[in-house]
Amino acid sequence: DIVMTQSPLSLPVIPGEPASISCRSSQSLLHSNGYNYLNWYLQKPGQSPQLLIYLGSIRASGVPDRFGGSGSGTDFTLKISKVEAEDVGVYYCMQGLQSPRTFGQGTKVDLK
Amino acid sequence: QITLKESGPTLVKPTQTLTLTCTFSGFSLNTHGVGMGWIRQPPGKALEWLALIYWDDDKRYSPSLKSRLTLTKDTSKSQLVLTMTDMDPVDTGNYFCAHYGSETETFDYWGRGALVTVSS
Numbered sequence: 438d439i440v441m442t443q444s445p446l447s448l449p450v451i452p453g454e455p456a457s458i459s460c461r462s463s464q465s466l467l468h469s470n471g472y473n474y475l476n477w478y479l480q481k482p483g484q485s486p487q488l489l490i491y492l493g494s495i496r497a498s499g500v501p502d503r504f505g506g507s508g509s510g511t512d513f514t515l516k517i518s519k520v521e522a523e524d525v526g527v528y529y530c531m532q533g534l535q536s537p538r539t540f541g542q543g544t545k546v547d548l549k
Numbered sequence: 550q551i552t553l554k555e556s557g558p559t560l561v562k563p564t565q566t567l568t569l570t571c572t573f574s575g576f577s578l579n580t581h582g583v584g585m586g587w588i589r590q591p592p593g594k595a596l597e598w599l600a601l602i603y604w605d606d607d608k609r610y611s612p613s614l615k616s617r618l619t620l621t622k623d624t625s626k627s628q629l630v631l632t633m634t635d636m637d638p639v640d641t642g643n644y645f646c647a648h649y650g651s652e653t654e655t656f657d658y659w660g661r662g663a664l665v666t667v668s669s
Binding site for chain 1: 654
């Protein structure tokens with residue numbers, strides 16, 4: 438199984454400031470088609486997860502452009518250019534290269 | 550507009566079989582590249598992938614749970630059914646069904662989840 442490791446696990450943020458979360462995979466997620474099969478989700482309190490970024494860097498429909506995904510191979514980053522209060526919740530990375538699909542442990546983002 | 554809704558028992562006893570139904574709309578499971586999956590989340594813990602079924606009926610299961618899981622799709626009713634045998638208290642959690650997109654190649658729409666408690 439591909440192991441996904443996120444850091445930090447807790448991230449206090451200040452509205453208006455940038456924030457970033459790291460995700461590392463135990464195997465390369467780069468497919469021969471050139472895409473990295475790495476996704477980012479946000480689970481807001483009391484809600485189901487929502488897709489933010491797919492295939493490493495593509496924003497899902499309706500996702501604000503303050504969210505950006507980058508990285509390749511085994512190292513990936515989710516960046517929020519200017520955090521807003523509505524961005525609090527738990528962020529998960531998930532690899533989609535092979536089954537079993539695996540998630541990171543989650544990074545809890547809350548307001549400082 | 551894609552929607553998914555999970556339904557099933559909220560309480561099951563240890564050793565019993567859990568049957569969850571996901572009723573969906575806004576897409577067809579017969580469309581090339583489309584799939585559906587199940588993901589669960591124990592209280593206060595991380596997400597755990599359980600299973601995935603593709604449009605061509607190809608099925609993938611979590612290796613650690615494979616012997617206990619079965620996916621069945623009923624395209625005429627727009628439903629996906631997950632059965633999990635031999636339930637244990639550690640299986641307590643929120644069970645989500647999700648749409649797997651042909652463009653995103655991941656779970657891009659999720660249901661609200663079904664909370665299942667395993668207790669005698």
